Amino acid sequence: MNSSVITDTNLSEINLGIRGNGHxxxxxxxxxxxxxxxxxILKNINLDIPKNKITVLLGPSGxxxxxxxxxxxxxxxxxxxxxxxxxxxIDGDNILKSNDNIAAxxxxxxxxxxxxxxxxxxxxxxxxxxxKLKGIYDKKLIQYNVEKYLRExxxxxxxxxxxxxxxxxxSIGQQQRLCLARGLAVRPQIILADEPTxxxxxxxxxxxxxxxxxxxxxxxxxxxxxxxRQAVRLADHVVFMSYGEIIEEGAPADLFKNPAxxxxxxxxxxxx
Amino acid sequence: MNWRKKTEEVVARExxxxxxxxxxxxxxxxxAVIFVKGFSSLTPDMVLKTPQGGFYYGxxxxxxxxxxxxxxxxCGATLIAIILGIPAALYINVSLTRYKxxxxxxxxxxxxxWGIPSIVYGAFGxxxxxxxxxNASLLAGIIVVALLITPIMVRTFDEILSTIPxxxxxxSLALGSTRTEMAYRVLFKQGFSGFITAVxxxxxxxxxxxxxxxxxAGYTDLIPTALDEPAATLPLAIFFxxxxxxxxxxxxxxxxxxxxxxxxxIISLAARYLSARYSKTNLR
Amino acid sequence: MRAGRIIIxxxxxxxxxxxxxxxxxxxxxxxxxxxxxxxxxxxxNSPWQLIFGSDWSPTRGNFGFWPFIASxxxxxxxxxxxSVPVCFFAALYLTQYASERLIRMTYPAxxxxxxxxxxxxxxxxxxxxxxxxxxxxxxxxGSNSSGYSIAAGGVVLAIMCIPYILNMLIEVFKTxxxxxxxxSLSLGASYWESVKHVVVRKSFAGIVSAFGLGLAKAFGETxxxxxxxxxxIQVTVNPLEAGYPLPALIANNYGEMLSIxxxxxxLMFAALLLLAIILIINLIFRYLIYxxxxx
Numbered sequence: 001m002n003s004s005v006i007t008d009t010n011l012s013e014i015n016l017g018i019r020g021n022g023h024x025x026x027x028x029x030x031x032x033x034x035x036x037x038x039x040x041i042l043k044n045i046n047l048d049i050p051k052n053k054i055t056v057l058l059g060p061s062g063x064x065x066x067x068x069x070x071x072x073x074x075x076x077x078x079x080x081x082x083x084x085x086x087x088x089x090i091d092g093d094n095i096l097k098s099n100d101n102i103a104a105x106x107x108x109x110x111x112x113x114x115x116x117x118x119x120x121x122x123x124x125x126x127x128x129x130x131x132k133l134k135g136i137y138d139k140k141l142i143q144y145n146v147e148k149y150l151r152e153x154x155x156x157x158x159x160x161x162x163x164x165x166x167x168x169x170x171s172i173g174q175q176q177r178l179c180l181a182r183g184l185a186v187r188p189q190i191i192l193a194d195e196p197t198x199x200x201x202x203x204x205x206x207x208x209x210x211x212x213x214x215x216x217x218x219x220x221x222x223x224x225x226x227x228x229r230q231a232v233r234l235a236d237h238v239v240f241m242s243y244g245e246i247i248e249e250g251a252p253a254d255l256f257k258n259p260a261x262x263x264x265x266x267x268x269x270x271x272x
Numbered sequence: 273m274n275w276r277k278k279t280e281e282v283v284a285r286e287x288x289x290x291x292x293x294x295x296x297x298x299x300x301x302x303x304a305v306i307f308v309k310g311f312s313s314l315t316p317d318m319v320l321k322t323p324q325g326g327f328y329y330g331x332x333x334x335x336x337x338x339x340x341x342x343x344x345x346x347c348g349a350t351l352i353a354i355i356l357g358i359p360a361a362l363y364i365n366v367s368l369t370r371y372k373x374x375x376x377x378x379x380x381x382x383x384x385x386w387g388i389p390s391i392v393y394g395a396f397g398x399x400x401x402x403x404x405x406x407n408a409s410l411l412a413g414i415i416v417v418a419l420l421i422t423p424i425m426v427r428t429f430d431e432i433l434s435t436i437p438x439x440x441x442x443x444s445l446a447l448g449s450t451r452t453e454m455a456y457r458v459l460f461k462q463g464f465s466g467f468i469t470a471v472x473x474x475x476x477x478x479x480x481x482x483x484x485x486x487x488x489a490g491y492t493d494l495i496p497t498a499l500d501e502p503a504a505t506l507p508l509a510i511f512f513x514x515x516x517x518x519x520x521x522x523x524x525x526x527x528x529x530x531x532x533x534x535x536x537x538i539i540s541l542a543a544r545y546l547s548a549r550y551s552k553t554n555l556r
Numbered sequence: 557m558r559a560g561r562i563i564i565x566x567x568x569x570x571x572x573x574x575x576x577x578x579x580x581x582x583x584x585x586x587x588x589x590x591x592x593x594x595x596x597x598x599x600x601n602s603p604w605q606l607i608f609g610s611d612w613s614p615t616r617g618n619f620g621f622w623p624f625i626a627s628x629x630x631x632x633x634x635x636x637x638x639s640v641p642v643c644f645f646a647a648l649y650l651t652q653y654a655s656e657r658l659i660r661m662t663y664p665a666x667x668x669x670x671x672x673x674x675x676x677x678x679x680x681x682x683x684x685x686x687x688x689x690x691x692x693x694x695x696x697x698g699s700n701s702s703g704y705s706i707a708a709g710g711v712v713l714a715i716m717c718i719p720y721i722l723n724m725l726i727e728v729f730k731t732x733x734x735x736x737x738x739x740s741l742s743l744g745a746s747y748w749e750s751v752k753h754v755v756v757r758k759s760f761a762g763i764v765s766a767f768g769l770g771l772a773k774a775f776g777e778t779x780x781x782x783x784x785x786x787x788x789i790q791v792t793v794n795p796l797e798a799g800y801p802l803p804a805l806i807a808n809n810y811g812e813m814l815s816i817x818x819x820x821x822x823l824m825f826a827a828l829l830l831l832a833i834i835l836i837i838n839l840i841f842r843y844l845i846y847x848x849x850x851x
Contacts, residue, residue: 075738080655103744111742117735120758129753130743179739186743281748288649291642292662295722298715299665302672302680309683356575363572380846381580384838387769388583388831389776391803395827396586398810399593422579450565455572473671480673483778483803487810507675511779514682529679533672540671544664 026051026190026220027072032086034067034076034244041067043244045086049237054212054221056231056252059241060267065224068241069192072222073109074102091189107134110183110219112193116175118167119182123159126167126178130186149181153211173204180211190220197230209234228268232256240264303533310530313523319531323493328513330520335528340495341410341503345485346478348414349421353474356418357425358467362455364426365433369441379430385423391483393420398487411499413489420484421474428473432466433459465550472543476536482507506532587831594825597818606825612789619822621829623789627706627799631781632774634710634795639717640767647725652751670719678783681712686784694796704786707795712784713774721770728762729755761848768841772834778803802826 025048034042042064049055057065067076074095076082088095095105107130119126127146136142146163150156155177159170167178176196183191193212197205212221212234225231231238232252239249240263247263248255259265317334324333368375397416406412436459444458445451460467482505490502491512506528513525597606597619609620650662690703732755740750756763786798787808806826809819 070738073742075741078734078738078741103741103746106742107744109742111739113735113738115735117733117739119736119740119754120760121753129740129745133744133749182739182743192742277746277749281746284748284752285649285653288645288653291645292649292654292658294642295646295662295669295718296665298718299669301684302669302676302715305680305683306676356579359568359572360576360579363569363576367569367572376846378576378580380842381583383842384835385579385583387772387776387834387838388586389773389778389803389834391776391778391806392586392590392827392831392834395806395824396589399589399824419582423582426579450561452565452568453561455568476671480671480675482673482675483807486807507673507779510675510679511783514679514783526679526683529676533676536671536673536676537668540664540668544667 024051025049026091027222028087028089029068029071030087030089032068032071032084032088034064034071034085035083036079036081041082041244042071045246047239047246047249049220049222051220052216052218053236054216054223054234055237055239056235057222057224057239057241058228058231058235058267059226059247061226063241064244065226065241066194069194069222069224071096072190072192073106073111075111077102103133107186108188109190109192110180110186110188112176112180112183112191112196114195115199116172116179118170118175118178121167122164123167123170123178124163127182127185130182134186145185149185150178152184153177153181154207155181171204173200173207176200176204176208177211180208184215184219188219190222191215193221193223195225195227196223197227240267242267303537306526306529306533309526310533311527314527314530318524318527322495327493328516328518328521330518335504335506335509335524335531337493337495338504338506338509338528339531341489341492342479342506344410344496344503345413345417345489345505346475348410349417349478350425350471350475352414352418353422353425354471357422357470357474358429358460361426361429361433361470362459364430365436365459366441366451366455369438379427382423382427382430386427389483390420390481391486394484394486394488397484401488407500408488408490408502409500410489410496410503413485413503413505414499416484416488417478417481420481421478424477425470425474428470429463429466432469433463436462465547468546468550469543472539472546476539476543479539480507480532480536482511506535583831583835587828587835590824590828590831594821594828597821597825600818607829610791614816614819614822617818619818619825621802621826623791624800624802624805624826625829626791627785628775628801628803630706630795630799631709631713631785631801632771634706635713635717635774636767636771638710638714639721639770643718643721643725643766643770644763647722647729648751648755651726651729652747652755666719666722669715670723674716674777674780675783677712677716678780681708681780681784685711689796697796699794699796701796702786702798704784704798705796706785706792706799709781709785709799709801710795712780713777716777716780717770717774720773721766724766724769725763728759728766731762732758761844765841765845765848768837768844772837772841775837776803776830776834778807782807802830806830 027049029045029047032042032045033040045068057068059065070076071084072088072090072095076084084096086096090105090108093105098105119129124146127149128142131142131145147156150159155174158174167175170178197208200208209230212223215221223234235252238252238255240247240255242263247261248259255264256268259268319334319339320336321334322337324331327333364375364378393416397412397419401412440458440462441454444454449457485505485508489505491504491508492502496503510525510528510532513521513528516522601619606619606621607625608622610622611618611620612623650659685708686703689705689708690701694701736754736758737750740754741747745753781801782804785801785804787800787804788798789800790797792799806823809823
């Protein structure tokens with residue numbers, strides 16, 4: 001990364017999102033603590049995420065952004081060594097306390113990870129996978145939805161002739177868009193994106209970023225990134241984290257122009 | 273629908289859990305049977321004496337000849353395997369680092385070699401022996417077992433060496449060492465825990481294998497004193513005594529089996545302990 | 557001083573190449589040796605006759621290997637059927653479900669099982685499996701068996717193969733990235749559905765290879781099987797009757813082979829057959845593993 005000093009020109013790109021926008025927050029994290037053995041990975045996180053906005057979790061690598069994201073759909077369950085306390089309310093459900101049907105709760109959120117992980121099956125089945133898990137088996141309906149969501153991410157024209165070939169044959173940028181389509185197909189309200197462009201080339205990254213700008217009309221997007229410029233380009237609301245704590249949060253215009261803390265100032269002016 | 277899904281999940285998990293615990297049960301069951309049966313006839317004489325007159329009719333004596341013979345063969349074979357196998361493994365990781373394809377092909381063949389059954393090694397060793405005009409002897413046994421365990425040694429050691437970061441090779445070469453010095457002073461030291469594991473694994477295979485020494489090492493009641501004398505081995509002592517109709521002799525086969533099991537357990541524990549100990553000082 | 561270092565470097569470099577070449581040439585040399593030794597029997601019989609002929613009377617010069625090959629196949633397949641489910645489910649549990657503690661307990665157990673010599677499995681078979689078959693299983697089916705049988709060989713072989721197949725399966729399952737499982741979970745699949753549709757599916761080639769290599773290993777195992785299988789020449793479908801697998805044939809008849817003409821060549825042919833079958837199976841499945849690793 002070259003220097004990431006905020007200039008007036010790209011400040012003007014910043015969307016002056018106003019918090020809440022009248023809606024109650026769709027995700028609300030209360031007193032969240034995560035421990036891994038003796039390490040305190042997330043320290044008393046309290047956070048509200050506004051609906052139909054792009055919220056960016058920003059911070060240096062290893063600050064706990066990804067862990068926070070994984071708490072939101074309970075993927076932390078996979079790691080036996082993690083101990084999670086506190087509450088995460090998503091659309092009225094406390095996801096950390098709920099024991100029945102995590103699977104259905106997870107379907108409220110689509111996940112986009114650092115690297116695309118196409119499932120080991122055909123392009124078509126990748127998208128159909130989540131639809132079938134919702135209990136929809138009607139062939140026509142599945143077909144319709146697969147096409148719809150592949151179109152939504154702009155992949156349909158590129159893959160319509162090879163829907164039944166393995167998904168690993170796609171380029172990595174296409175794979176990431178496939179993963180997005182697959183996530184959208186379960187009709188989530190929230191998209192959790194964990195540095196979704198870090199493995200992609202600049203052109204594919206651009207496509208994903210543009211898609212996000214479109215998608216925020218209908219979805220709440222939580223984007224984890226350590227790239228300041230990406231945050232500047234996309235964020236409606238910024239949460240800056242460091243060493244497992246939230247240092248500052250607010251509208252990007254205020255935050256990037258007048259950082260209140262030394263840590264954020266350093267992060268902005270020294271590059272990342 | 274949901275009920276079916278849940279049932280499937282629970283049933284699958286229980287089957288998996290049962291399979292896993294059954295592994296431990298099988299091990300405990302085998303060792304318990306061998307020990308219970310073996311210890312009842314395991315006397316100090318068994319490990320301290322060679323077979324005396326009438327041993328095979330239930331007379332006095334022990335299987336010291338076989339214990340010593342097995343250790344001789346396993347040690348000799350391990351030594352040859354080290355001389356052949358360690359340089360080979362180092363070569364793959366020093367000189368072939370740039371040729372990824374070739375390296376993979378070599379590993380692929382070594383893995384396939386690992387799969388050849390020991391009876392084939394035995395049969396081949398026997399023809400080799402006839403060709404060279406040798407008799408069944410300690411030396412022939414050592415050579416055949418060495419052939420058997422060398423691929424194991426190479427692959428086990430290679431597996432550890434391949435995890436050593438490239439940077440270490442380069443740093444060492446940059447300091448002006450020759451490839452050989454790099455191989456033995458840096459890689460060998462870094463991979464020392466792998467070396468210990470490889471040696472003990474190969475030794476364990478060597479001491480326990482019966483089919484390869486069946487025709488090549490011969491069998492004798494005496495402790496061999498020279499390389500051209502035949503040598504008894506513990507697995508064969510068990511095997512031959514078990515085919516006897518006399519109960520006392522069969523009992524002693526069980527005792528010998530307990531002895532062999534103890535040796536193998538000691539080797540296995542030592543491998544675990546030593547490799548854990550030596551890998552502590554390594555870079556990771 | 558400098559020259560000395562360079563000479564040592566050259567000499568040791570030469571030795572490294574030589575030793576590697578020797579090791580890699582070994583199967584070729586072995587194959588050649590066994591082939592040359594078995595030439596006399598090739599000259600008198602067609603391979604077809606040798607493999608599928610079922611008349612084994614060496615004194616009259618008839619060498620039909622079918623009873624031995626059939627026994628070998630029977631024992632191998634039986635052991636395969638018995639060991640595969642255990643290996644598959646245990647490997648899945650150990651890589652996807654098990655706690656740290658259980659893993660710490662199980663891995664040494666697998667290592668020890670893998671390290672036990674085959675003669676020990678044979679002794680265990682004689683002490684446990686053989687009596688169990690003769691006193692429990694066989695009366696249950698109303699037949700009379702000494703216990704030394706194909707079934708006993710299959711059971712002993714199955715247990716011997718478990719650690720071998722299991723270790724390979726564990727390696728295979730470990731290579732599935734956890735991100736892929738997370739993707740499936742985030743789409744609303746339950747944990748088991750993710751394991752079933754993603755982990756198992758992704759590992760398919762590896763699973764097939766592990767099973768294939770397990771088959772090869774079982775096919776060549778000698779001493780343990782020979783101790784419990786009864787060693788009686790016949791072609792039978794009843795697993796409670798005795799069999800006589802190919803490796804046992806070689807192992808049992810070495811001493812006497814020089815007195816009967818051609819016997820020597822016949823046994824070498826058996827060893828060559830074993831080597832060829834196992835090497836081919838190994839090459840095929842190792843290649844499959846190698847291919848999937850590259851992807």
